[in-house]
Amino acid sequence: MVGSRIGAGAALLVLGLAGAAGAQVDERLAAYTGRNAKGYLAPLVDAFRSNLNSALFYSAYVPTRGFYVSLEVNAMGTFFDEDSRTFVATTEGDFLPEQSAKAPTVIGDNDAVYVDGNAATQFAFPGGFDVDNIWFACPQVRIGSWKGTEAMGRFILYDTSVSELGSLTVWGAGLRHSISQYIERMRPVDLSVSVTGQRAQLETDDSRDVLEARLVSAGVQSGIALGGMYPYGGLSANWYEMDVRYEFEQDSELEPIALDYRYDVEFQLTLGIAYRLSGITAYGEYNLADQNCLAAGLSVTFPFNSRSTTP
Amino acid sequence: MKHVWTKALAGAAVMTMLGLSGCVLENGDLVVSELVCVTLTESQTTGTFSTFAVVDDFQEALERKLKENGSSKRQVKSIHMVSATFKTLTVTPHDWNVTGDIDIARQDVPGGAYEDGPATLVAFDNQSLLALRGKPTDADLLADGVLVVNRALEALLADEDPRLVLLVENETVSPTPSESDPMGFSLLICVQFQMVVEKGNNK
Numbered sequence: 001m002v003g004s005r006i007g008a009g010a011a012l013l014v015l016g017l018a019g020a021a022g023a024q025v026d027e028r029l030a031a032y033t034g035r036n037a038k039g040y041l042a043p044l045v046d047a048f049r050s051n052l053n054s055a056l057f058y059s060a061y062v063p064t065r066g067f068y069v070s071l072e073v074n075a076m077g078t079f080f081d082e083d084s085r086t087f088v089a090t091t092e093g094d095f096l097p098e099q100s101a102k103a104p105t106v107i108g109d110n111d112a113v114y115v116d117g118n119a120a121t122q123f124a125f126p127g128g129f130d131v132d133n134i135w136f137a138c139p140q141v142r143i144g145s146w147k148g149t150e151a152m153g154r155f156i157l158y159d160t161s162v163s164e165l166g167s168l169t170v171w172g173a174g175l176r177h178s179i180s181q182y183i184e185r186m187r188p189v190d191l192s193v194s195v196t197g198q199r200a201q202l203e204t205d206d207s208r209d210v211l212e213a214r215l216v217s218a219g220v221q222s223g224i225a226l227g228g229m230y231p232y233g234g235l236s237a238n239w240y241e242m243d244v245r246y247e248f249e250q251d252s253e254l255e256p257i258a259l260d261y262r263y264d265v266e267f268q269l270t271l272g273i274a275y276r277l278s279g280i281t282a283y284g285e286y287n288l289a290d291q292n293c294l295a296a297g298l299s300v301t302f303p304f305n306s307r308s309t310t311p
Numbered sequence: 312m313k314h315v316w317t318k319a320l321a322g323a324a325v326m327t328m329l330g331l332s333g334c335v336l337e338n339g340d341l342v343v344s345e346l347v348c349v350t351l352t353e354s355q356t357t358g359t360f361s362t363f364a365v366v367d368d369f370q371e372a373l374e375r376k377l378k379e380n381g382s383s384k385r386q387v388k389s390i391h392m393v394s395a396t397f398k399t400l401t402v403t404p405h406d407w408n409v410t411g412d413i414d415i416a417r418q419d420v421p422g423g424a425y426e427d428g429p430a431t432l433v434a435f436d437n438q439s440l441l442a443l444r445g446k447p448t449d450a451d452l453l454a455d456g457v458l459v460v461n462r463a464l465e466a467l468l469a470d471e472d473p474r475l476v477l478l479v480e481n482e483t484v485s486p487t488p489s490e491s492d493p494m495g496f497s498l499l500i501c502v503q504f505q506m507v508v509e510k511g512n513n514k
Contacts, residue, residue, distance in 0.1 A: 064394050093344070093393065093394065093503065093505060094393070094394035094395075094396055094446075094447035095393050095394050095447070096394065096447050096448065104339060107411065108339075109339065110339035110340060111338035111339065111340055112339070112342055112388075112391075112507045114391075117393075117394075118451065118452055119451070119452035119453050119454040119456075119457045120454040120458050120461065121390075121391070121394060121457055122391040122392070122393065122505070123393055123505070123509050124342045124389075124391070124505050125341075125342065126339065126340055126341055126342040127339025127341075128339045129338035129339055130339065176462040303407055
Protein backbone atom coordinates (compact mmCIF):
# COMPACT_ATOMS: atom_id res chain seq x y z
CA MET A 1 0.00 0.00 0.00
CA VAL A 2 1.26 3.40 -0.84
CA GLY A 3 0.61 5.33 2.24
CA SER A 4 1.10 8.86 3.13
CA ARG A 5 1.87 9.23 6.75
CA ILE A 6 4.70 11.27 8.03
CA GLY A 7 5.89 9.73 11.20
CA ALA A 8 7.61 12.60 12.77
CA GLY A 9 6.04 14.83 10.17
CA ALA A 10 5.04 18.41 10.02
CA ALA A 11 8.51 19.52 10.66
CA LEU A 12 7.63 22.92 9.44
CA LEU A 13 4.72 23.22 11.78
CA VAL A 14 6.99 25.17 13.98
CA LEU A 15 7.95 27.55 11.26
CA GLY A 16 4.69 29.26 11.28
CA LEU A 17 1.77 26.94 10.94
CA ALA A 18 1.25 26.15 14.54
CA GLY A 19 -1.20 24.01 16.38
CA ALA A 20 -4.03 22.37 14.51
CA ALA A 21 -2.75 23.70 11.22
CA GLY A 22 0.36 21.64 11.68
CA ALA A 23 -1.51 18.47 11.00
CA GLN A 24 -2.65 19.92 7.70
CA VAL A 25 0.95 20.64 6.68
CA ASP A 26 1.69 17.08 7.61
CA GLU A 27 -1.01 15.80 5.28
CA ARG A 28 0.18 17.88 2.37
CA LEU A 29 3.77 16.86 2.86
CA ALA A 30 2.57 13.29 2.63
CA ALA A 31 1.85 13.86 -1.04
CA TYR A 32 5.49 14.62 -1.60
CA THR A 33 8.76 12.88 -1.13
CA GLY A 34 12.11 14.63 -1.04
CA ARG A 35 12.54 16.89 -4.03
CA ASN A 36 9.03 18.28 -4.12
CA ALA A 37 8.77 18.60 -0.36
CA LYS A 38 11.83 20.81 -0.38
CA GLY A 39 10.32 23.25 -2.84
CA TYR A 40 6.91 23.07 -1.24
CA LEU A 41 8.28 24.12 2.14
CA ALA A 42 10.95 26.55 0.96
CA PRO A 43 8.99 29.76 1.63
CA LEU A 44 8.54 28.78 5.26
CA VAL A 45 12.20 27.94 5.63
CA ASP A 46 13.05 31.33 4.13
CA ALA A 47 10.56 33.08 6.36
CA PHE A 48 12.06 31.43 9.42
CA ARG A 49 15.46 32.76 8.39
CA SER A 50 14.14 36.25 7.74
CA ASN A 51 12.31 36.40 11.02
CA LEU A 52 15.26 35.18 13.02
CA ASN A 53 17.51 37.73 11.33
CA SER A 54 15.30 40.58 12.45
CA ALA A 55 15.13 42.72 15.56
CA LEU A 56 18.67 41.85 16.55
CA PHE A 57 19.35 45.50 17.40
CA TYR A 58 17.57 48.81 17.56
CA SER A 59 20.51 51.06 18.26
CA ALA A 60 24.11 51.32 17.16
CA TYR A 61 24.98 53.00 20.41
CA VAL A 62 26.75 50.91 23.01
CA PRO A 63 27.89 52.71 26.18
CA THR A 64 31.55 52.26 26.96
CA ARG A 65 30.73 51.23 30.54
CA GLY A 66 27.99 50.96 33.12
CA PHE A 67 25.64 48.09 33.83
CA TYR A 68 22.26 47.82 32.18
CA VAL A 69 19.88 45.07 31.25
CA SER A 70 17.12 45.32 28.64
CA LEU A 71 14.17 43.00 28.42
CA GLU A 72 12.80 43.01 24.93
CA VAL A 73 9.88 41.49 23.10
CA ASN A 74 10.01 41.32 19.32
CA ALA A 75 7.48 40.50 16.65
CA MET A 76 8.83 39.75 13.21
CA GLY A 77 6.76 39.32 10.09
CA THR A 78 7.75 38.08 6.67
CA PHE A 79 5.67 39.12 3.69
CA PHE A 80 5.64 36.66 0.86
CA ASP A 81 6.06 37.85 -2.69
CA GLU A 82 4.26 36.35 -5.66
CA ASP A 83 7.21 34.16 -6.62
CA SER A 84 7.07 32.43 -3.24
CA ARG A 85 3.58 31.15 -3.93
CA THR A 86 4.61 28.59 -6.55
CA PHE A 87 7.46 26.25 -7.27
CA VAL A 88 8.33 23.89 -10.07
CA ALA A 89 7.09 20.49 -8.92
CA THR A 90 7.82 17.20 -10.63
CA THR A 91 5.42 14.29 -10.79
CA GLU A 92 6.29 11.39 -8.53
CA GLY A 93 5.84 7.66 -8.33
CA ASP A 94 4.73 5.58 -11.30
CA PHE A 95 3.04 8.40 -13.17
CA LEU A 96 4.11 8.69 -16.80
CA PRO A 97 5.45 10.68 -18.44
CA GLU A 98 7.36 12.42 -15.68
CA GLN A 99 6.75 16.11 -16.07
CA SER A 100 7.10 19.39 -14.24
CA ALA A 101 4.47 21.98 -13.47
CA LYS A 102 4.12 25.17 -11.50
CA ALA A 103 2.43 24.07 -8.28
CA PRO A 104 1.47 25.90 -5.07
CA THR A 105 3.96 26.06 -2.26
CA VAL A 106 2.80 25.68 1.32
CA ILE A 107 1.87 29.37 1.34
CA GLY A 108 0.39 29.30 -2.18
CA ASP A 109 -3.10 29.02 -3.60
CA ASN A 110 -5.58 26.55 -2.19
CA ASP A 111 -6.39 24.77 -5.42
CA ALA A 112 -4.60 21.60 -6.42
CA VAL A 113 -2.84 21.59 -9.77
CA TYR A 114 -3.38 18.72 -12.22
CA VAL A 115 -1.23 17.46 -15.04
CA ASP A 116 -2.35 14.97 -17.67
CA GLY A 117 -0.33 11.85 -18.31
CA ASN A 118 -0.45 8.91 -20.65
CA ALA A 119 -3.79 7.37 -21.47
CA ALA A 120 -6.12 9.64 -19.49
CA THR A 121 -4.15 9.32 -16.26
CA GLN A 122 -3.67 12.41 -14.11
CA PHE A 123 -1.39 13.56 -11.32
CA ALA A 124 -2.40 16.16 -8.76
CA PHE A 125 -0.17 18.43 -6.71
CA PRO A 126 -1.64 19.58 -3.39
CA GLY A 127 -2.72 23.12 -2.69
CA GLY A 128 -1.23 25.51 -0.19
CA PHE A 129 -2.63 27.55 2.68
CA ASP A 130 -2.88 30.90 0.87
CA VAL A 131 -0.81 32.76 3.42
CA ASP A 132 0.42 36.31 2.77
CA ASN A 133 2.70 36.70 5.74
CA ILE A 134 4.02 34.91 8.76
CA TRP A 135 4.70 36.44 12.13
CA PHE A 136 7.08 35.20 14.72
CA ALA A 137 7.58 36.43 18.25
CA CYS A 138 10.46 36.08 20.62
CA PRO A 139 11.70 37.55 23.87
CA GLN A 140 15.21 38.87 24.12
CA VAL A 141 17.59 40.12 26.76
CA ARG A 142 20.48 42.54 26.35
CA ILE A 143 23.20 43.13 28.94
CA GLY A 144 26.07 45.63 28.96
CA SER A 145 28.46 47.15 28.98
CA TRP A 146 32.07 46.20 29.16
CA LYS A 147 34.45 48.36 27.16
CA GLY A 148 31.71 49.30 24.74
CA THR A 149 30.51 45.74 24.33
CA GLU A 150 27.07 44.33 25.04
CA ALA A 151 25.68 40.82 24.87
CA MET A 152 22.30 39.83 23.53
CA GLY A 153 20.43 36.58 24.02
CA ARG A 154 17.09 35.24 22.85
CA PHE A 155 15.36 32.03 23.75
CA ILE A 156 12.17 30.37 22.66
CA LEU A 157 10.78 27.14 23.98
CA TYR A 158 7.62 25.94 22.34
CA ASP A 159 5.96 22.68 23.24
CA THR A 160 4.09 21.56 20.14
CA SER A 161 1.85 19.31 22.25
CA VAL A 162 2.39 16.66 19.58
CA SER A 163 4.34 13.70 20.95
CA GLU A 164 5.87 12.94 17.56
CA LEU A 165 7.20 16.47 17.34
CA GLY A 166 8.22 17.26 20.88
CA SER A 167 9.44 20.75 21.58
CA LEU A 168 10.97 23.51 19.55
CA THR A 169 13.93 25.27 21.04
CA VAL A 170 15.36 28.42 19.52
CA TRP A 171 18.21 30.19 21.11
CA GLY A 172 20.51 32.90 19.95
CA ALA A 173 23.40 34.86 21.36
CA GLY A 174 25.34 37.78 20.07
CA LEU A 175 27.92 40.41 20.84
CA ARG A 176 27.92 44.04 19.75
CA HIS A 177 30.91 46.33 20.05
CA SER A 178 31.00 50.08 19.67
CA ILE A 179 33.33 51.35 16.97
CA SER A 180 32.36 54.99 17.28
CA GLN A 181 33.89 55.08 20.77
CA TYR A 182 37.28 55.01 19.05
CA ILE A 183 36.50 57.72 16.50
CA GLU A 184 35.73 60.95 18.27
CA ARG A 185 34.96 62.87 15.11
CA MET A 186 32.11 60.50 14.26
CA ARG A 187 29.90 62.03 16.94
CA PRO A 188 26.91 62.14 16.99
CA VAL A 189 26.79 59.20 14.61
CA ASP A 190 27.06 55.79 16.27
CA LEU A 191 28.77 52.85 14.66
CA SER A 192 28.99 49.29 15.91
CA VAL A 193 29.75 45.81 14.69
CA SER A 194 28.09 42.63 15.78
CA VAL A 195 28.04 38.92 15.39
CA THR A 196 25.09 36.70 16.27
CA GLY A 197 24.58 32.97 16.23
CA GLN A 198 21.21 31.27 16.44
CA ARG A 199 20.13 27.68 16.52
CA ALA A 200 16.70 26.11 16.26
CA GLN A 201 15.97 22.52 17.06
CA LEU A 202 12.84 20.45 17.05
CA GLU A 203 13.37 17.22 18.86
CA THR A 204 10.86 14.44 19.39
CA ASP A 205 10.22 12.95 22.80
CA ASP A 206 12.51 10.05 21.90
CA SER A 207 15.34 12.46 21.04
CA ARG A 208 15.11 12.34 17.26
CA ASP A 209 15.85 15.58 15.48
CA VAL A 210 13.04 16.62 13.18
CA LEU A 211 14.42 20.03 12.45
CA GLU A 212 17.71 21.72 13.02
CA ALA A 213 18.61 25.17 11.80
CA ARG A 214 21.78 27.16 12.22
CA LEU A 215 22.15 30.81 11.47
CA VAL A 216 25.13 33.15 11.81
CA SER A 217 24.95 36.84 11.13
CA ALA A 218 27.76 39.40 11.12
CA GLY A 219 27.07 43.05 10.53
CA VAL A 220 27.75 46.69 10.97
CA GLN A 221 25.19 49.12 12.36
CA SER A 222 24.87 52.85 12.44
CA GLY A 223 22.42 55.35 13.90
CA ILE A 224 22.03 58.84 15.17
CA ALA A 225 20.04 60.26 18.08
CA LEU A 226 17.57 62.97 17.07
CA GLY A 227 15.88 63.93 20.30
CA GLY A 228 13.86 60.93 21.45
CA MET A 229 13.99 59.42 17.98
CA TYR A 230 16.78 57.17 16.88
CA PRO A 231 16.90 56.22 13.19
CA TYR A 232 19.21 53.31 12.57
CA GLY A 233 20.42 51.08 9.81
CA GLY A 234 22.62 48.09 9.33
CA LEU A 235 24.20 45.86 6.78
CA SER A 236 24.81 42.22 7.58
CA ALA A 237 25.98 39.02 6.00
CA ASN A 238 23.98 35.94 6.97
CA TRP A 239 24.81 32.27 6.77
CA TYR A 240 21.93 29.85 7.14
CA GLU A 241 21.29 26.14 6.87
CA MET A 242 18.41 23.96 7.88
CA ASP A 243 17.87 20.21 7.98
CA VAL A 244 14.44 18.69 8.11
CA ARG A 245 13.91 14.98 8.77
CA TYR A 246 10.74 12.98 8.53
CA GLU A 247 9.50 9.61 7.46
CA PHE A 248 7.35 8.76 4.48
CA GLU A 249 5.30 5.60 4.45
CA GLN A 250 5.51 3.70 1.18
CA ASP A 251 4.49 0.10 0.68
CA SER A 252 4.01 -0.19 4.44
CA GLU A 253 7.61 0.78 5.06
CA LEU A 254 8.81 4.03 6.52
CA GLU A 255 11.35 5.71 4.30
CA PRO A 256 13.43 8.45 5.86
CA ILE A 257 13.26 11.76 4.03
CA ALA A 258 16.00 14.32 4.59
CA LEU A 259 15.59 17.85 3.34
CA ASP A 260 18.80 19.82 3.58
CA TYR A 261 18.53 23.50 2.87
CA ARG A 262 21.91 25.10 2.18
CA TYR A 263 22.17 28.73 1.27
CA ASP A 264 24.93 30.96 0.00
CA VAL A 265 25.73 33.99 2.07
CA GLU A 266 22.85 36.44 2.10
CA PHE A 267 23.22 40.18 2.53
CA GLN A 268 20.64 42.10 4.46
CA LEU A 269 19.94 45.81 4.77
CA THR A 270 18.09 46.96 7.85
CA LEU A 271 16.38 50.34 8.18
CA GLY A 272 14.57 51.23 11.36
CA ILE A 273 13.61 53.82 13.88
CA ALA A 274 13.40 53.69 17.66
CA TYR A 275 11.74 55.98 20.15
CA ARG A 276 12.70 56.03 23.76
CA LEU A 277 10.68 57.35 26.63
CA SER A 278 12.39 56.97 29.97
CA GLY A 279 13.45 53.32 30.18
CA ILE A 280 11.03 52.10 27.53
CA THR A 281 11.94 51.97 23.87
CA ALA A 282 9.66 51.14 21.00
CA TYR A 283 11.18 50.28 17.65
CA GLY A 284 10.30 49.17 14.19
CA GLU A 285 12.41 48.15 11.24
CA TYR A 286 12.27 46.81 7.73
CA ASN A 287 14.79 44.27 6.52
CA LEU A 288 15.58 43.94 2.86
CA ALA A 289 17.04 40.57 1.93
CA ASP A 290 16.12 37.58 -0.19
CA GLN A 291 12.92 37.54 1.82
CA ASN A 292 11.90 40.93 3.20
CA CYS A 293 10.81 41.16 6.80
CA LEU A 294 9.14 43.69 9.05
CA ALA A 295 9.88 43.73 12.76
CA ALA A 296 8.76 45.72 15.75
CA GLY A 297 9.49 45.51 19.42
CA LEU A 298 9.38 46.95 22.85
CA SER A 299 12.26 47.18 25.27
CA VAL A 300 12.41 47.97 28.97
CA THR A 301 15.85 48.89 30.22
CA PHE A 302 17.04 48.86 33.84
CA PRO A 303 18.15 51.13 35.31
CA PHE A 304 15.89 53.55 33.49
CA ASN A 305 18.56 56.18 33.02
CA SER A 306 21.07 53.83 31.45
CA ARG A 307 21.88 53.10 27.86
CA SER A 308 20.08 56.08 26.52
CA THR A 309 19.65 56.24 22.78
CA THR A 310 20.19 59.96 23.15
CA PRO A 311 23.61 60.02 24.78
CA MET B 312 -4.86 39.61 4.65
CA LYS B 313 -4.15 36.42 6.50
CA HIS B 314 -1.69 36.17 9.33
CA VAL B 315 -0.06 33.09 10.68
CA TRP B 316 1.42 33.41 14.11
CA THR B 317 4.06 31.17 15.44
CA LYS B 318 3.43 30.68 19.07
CA ALA B 319 6.65 31.30 20.87
CA LEU B 320 6.02 30.04 24.32
CA ALA B 321 8.45 32.13 26.20
CA GLY B 322 5.91 32.69 28.85
CA ALA B 323 2.23 33.27 29.08
CA ALA B 324 2.78 36.94 29.71
CA VAL B 325 4.61 37.40 26.47
CA MET B 326 1.95 35.47 24.60
CA THR B 327 -0.80 37.51 26.09
CA MET B 328 1.00 40.75 25.40
CA LEU B 329 1.47 39.93 21.77
CA GLY B 330 -1.94 38.46 21.35
CA LEU B 331 -0.76 35.27 19.78
CA SER B 332 -3.99 33.56 20.41
CA GLY B 333 -4.44 31.43 17.37
CA CYS B 334 -4.74 31.50 13.66
CA VAL B 335 -7.19 31.09 10.85
CA LEU B 336 -5.90 29.26 7.82
CA GLU B 337 -7.54 28.65 4.52
CA ASN B 338 -6.72 25.03 3.93
CA GLY B 339 -5.91 24.12 0.39
CA ASP B 340 -6.65 20.97 -1.50
CA LEU B 341 -5.17 17.86 0.01
CA VAL B 342 -4.00 15.09 -2.31
CA VAL B 343 -4.38 11.56 -1.00
CA SER B 344 -2.94 8.58 -2.87
CA GLU B 345 -3.88 4.95 -2.56
CA LEU B 346 -2.97 1.72 -4.27
CA VAL B 347 -5.26 -1.22 -4.96
CA CYS B 348 -3.67 -4.49 -6.05
CA VAL B 349 -4.84 -7.86 -7.23
CA THR B 350 -2.84 -11.01 -7.96
CA LEU B 351 -3.63 -13.13 -10.96
CA THR B 352 -2.34 -16.70 -10.70
CA GLU B 353 -2.49 -18.95 -13.75
CA SER B 354 -1.39 -22.33 -15.01
CA GLN B 355 -2.03 -22.91 -18.71
CA THR B 356 -1.30 -25.64 -21.17
CA THR B 357 -2.35 -23.66 -24.23
CA GLY B 358 -1.22 -20.37 -25.73
CA THR B 359 -4.68 -18.97 -26.25
CA PHE B 360 -6.69 -18.55 -23.10
CA SER B 361 -8.95 -16.18 -21.21
CA THR B 362 -9.05 -15.61 -17.50
CA PHE B 363 -10.01 -12.88 -15.08
CA ALA B 364 -9.34 -11.33 -11.70
CA VAL B 365 -11.68 -9.22 -9.60
CA VAL B 366 -10.92 -5.93 -7.89
CA ASP B 367 -13.65 -5.23 -5.41
CA ASP B 368 -11.92 -3.35 -2.65
CA PHE B 369 -11.83 0.15 -4.12
CA GLN B 370 -14.53 1.31 -1.76
CA GLU B 371 -12.76 -0.17 1.25
CA ALA B 372 -9.48 1.46 0.20
CA LEU B 373 -11.12 4.81 -0.37
CA GLU B 374 -12.94 4.83 2.93
CA ARG B 375 -9.88 3.70 4.85
CA LYS B 376 -7.79 6.43 3.28
CA LEU B 377 -10.34 9.13 3.91
CA LYS B 378 -10.67 8.01 7.51
CA GLU B 379 -6.90 8.19 7.97
CA ASN B 380 -7.02 11.78 6.81
CA GLY B 381 -10.08 12.75 8.78
CA SER B 382 -12.07 13.43 5.63
CA SER B 383 -15.32 12.27 4.14
CA LYS B 384 -16.54 11.51 0.63
CA ARG B 385 -18.37 14.80 0.52
CA GLN B 386 -15.04 16.60 0.71
CA VAL B 387 -13.56 14.79 -2.29
CA LYS B 388 -13.39 17.23 -5.20
CA SER B 389 -12.05 14.76 -7.72
CA ILE B 390 -10.67 11.28 -8.02
CA HIS B 391 -8.53 9.89 -10.80
CA MET B 392 -6.20 7.08 -11.75
CA VAL B 393 -2.50 7.89 -11.65
CA SER B 394 -0.85 4.72 -12.88
CA ALA B 395 -0.99 0.96 -13.12
CA THR B 396 1.87 -1.48 -12.82
CA PHE B 397 2.27 -5.13 -13.71
CA LYS B 398 4.73 -7.34 -11.91
CA THR B 399 5.23 -11.07 -12.23
CA LEU B 400 5.77 -12.68 -8.85
CA THR B 401 6.49 -16.16 -10.17
CA VAL B 402 7.14 -17.51 -13.65
CA THR B 403 7.50 -21.27 -14.11
CA PRO B 404 9.23 -23.32 -15.33
CA HIS B 405 10.92 -20.78 -17.60
CA ASP B 406 10.20 -17.41 -19.19
CA TRP B 407 7.28 -16.98 -21.58
CA ASN B 408 6.65 -14.29 -24.15
CA VAL B 409 2.99 -13.40 -24.33
CA THR B 410 0.88 -11.43 -26.77
CA GLY B 411 -2.52 -10.41 -25.52
CA ASP B 412 -4.64 -7.77 -23.81
CA ILE B 413 -5.79 -7.10 -20.31
CA ASP B 414 -9.24 -5.58 -20.53
CA ILE B 415 -11.14 -4.02 -17.71
CA ALA B 416 -14.85 -3.85 -17.10
CA ARG B 417 -17.19 -2.84 -14.35
CA GLN B 418 -19.39 -5.72 -13.29
CA ASP B 419 -21.03 -5.00 -9.95
CA VAL B 420 -22.88 -8.32 -9.80
CA PRO B 421 -20.74 -11.42 -10.28
CA GLY B 422 -21.77 -13.07 -13.53
CA GLY B 423 -24.09 -10.19 -14.35
CA ALA B 424 -24.03 -7.64 -17.13
CA TYR B 425 -21.21 -5.18 -17.48
CA GLU B 426 -22.07 -1.71 -16.21
CA ASP B 427 -19.11 -0.28 -18.11
CA GLY B 428 -16.58 -1.69 -20.56
CA PRO B 429 -14.92 -3.93 -21.22
CA ALA B 430 -12.12 -1.78 -22.59
CA THR B 431 -8.48 -2.59 -23.07
CA LEU B 432 -6.30 -1.37 -20.21
CA VAL B 433 -3.00 -2.65 -21.53
CA ALA B 434 -1.81 -4.61 -24.54
CA PHE B 435 1.24 -6.85 -24.47
CA ASP B 436 3.08 -7.67 -27.66
CA ASN B 437 5.52 -10.55 -27.30
CA GLN B 438 6.12 -9.47 -23.72
CA SER B 439 8.57 -11.44 -21.61
CA LEU B 440 6.86 -12.31 -18.34
CA LEU B 441 10.14 -12.20 -16.45
CA ALA B 442 10.66 -8.64 -17.69
CA LEU B 443 7.50 -7.43 -15.93
CA ARG B 444 9.08 -5.96 -12.83
CA GLY B 445 6.35 -3.60 -11.70
CA LYS B 446 7.89 -0.56 -13.31
CA PRO B 447 5.54 1.92 -14.97
CA THR B 448 7.53 1.64 -18.19
CA ASP B 449 6.89 -2.11 -18.44
CA ALA B 450 3.61 -1.58 -20.25
CA ASP B 451 1.81 1.28 -21.97
CA LEU B 452 -1.65 1.94 -20.63
CA LEU B 453 -4.57 2.58 -22.97
CA ALA B 454 -6.98 5.44 -22.43
CA ASP B 455 -10.20 3.45 -22.89
CA GLY B 456 -9.34 1.16 -19.99
CA VAL B 457 -8.17 4.02 -17.79
CA LEU B 458 -11.46 5.81 -18.38
CA VAL B 459 -13.36 2.75 -17.15
CA VAL B 460 -11.32 2.91 -13.96
CA ASN B 461 -11.87 6.66 -13.64
CA ARG B 462 -15.63 6.27 -14.03
CA ALA B 463 -15.64 3.52 -11.41
CA LEU B 464 -13.68 5.76 -9.05
CA GLU B 465 -16.18 8.57 -9.56
CA ALA B 466 -18.99 6.11 -8.84
CA LEU B 467 -17.44 5.55 -5.43
CA LEU B 468 -18.17 9.13 -4.56
CA ALA B 469 -21.83 8.54 -5.41
CA ASP B 470 -21.90 5.84 -2.73
CA GLU B 471 -21.77 3.05 -5.29
CA ASP B 472 -19.57 0.02 -4.78
CA PRO B 473 -18.06 -0.73 -8.17
CA ARG B 474 -16.53 -4.12 -8.78
CA LEU B 475 -13.92 -4.18 -11.53
CA VAL B 476 -12.99 -7.26 -13.49
CA LEU B 477 -9.65 -7.63 -15.20
CA LEU B 478 -10.08 -9.83 -18.25
CA VAL B 479 -6.95 -11.44 -19.64
CA GLU B 480 -7.38 -12.22 -23.32
CA ASN B 481 -4.25 -14.02 -24.35
CA GLU B 482 -3.61 -14.63 -28.03
CA THR B 483 -0.27 -16.35 -28.26
CA VAL B 484 2.52 -17.53 -26.01
CA SER B 485 6.05 -18.35 -27.04
CA PRO B 486 7.07 -21.07 -26.59
CA THR B 487 3.64 -22.63 -26.75
CA PRO B 488 2.65 -24.23 -23.44
CA SER B 489 1.68 -27.86 -23.43
CA GLU B 490 0.75 -30.64 -21.03
CA SER B 491 4.42 -31.48 -20.72
CA ASP B 492 5.53 -27.84 -20.48
CA PRO B 493 2.75 -25.95 -18.71
CA MET B 494 3.00 -22.20 -18.31
CA GLY B 495 2.72 -20.99 -14.75
CA PHE B 496 2.80 -17.40 -13.53
CA SER B 497 1.38 -15.06 -10.98
CA LEU B 498 0.96 -11.43 -11.92
CA LEU B 499 0.52 -8.59 -9.45
CA ILE B 500 -1.55 -5.79 -10.95
CA CYS B 501 -1.66 -2.53 -9.01
CA VAL B 502 -3.70 0.57 -9.74
CA GLN B 503 -2.79 3.82 -8.05
CA PHE B 504 -5.36 6.55 -7.68
CA GLN B 505 -5.43 10.01 -6.14
CA MET B 506 -8.20 11.91 -4.44
CA VAL B 507 -8.19 15.67 -4.19
CA VAL B 508 -9.83 16.55 -0.91
CA GLU B 509 -11.10 19.96 0.03
CA LYS B 510 -10.34 20.50 3.69
CA GLY B 511 -12.03 23.82 4.34
CA ASN B 512 -10.96 26.47 6.81
CA ASN B 513 -9.09 25.49 9.90
CA LYS B 514 -9.40 27.39 13.11
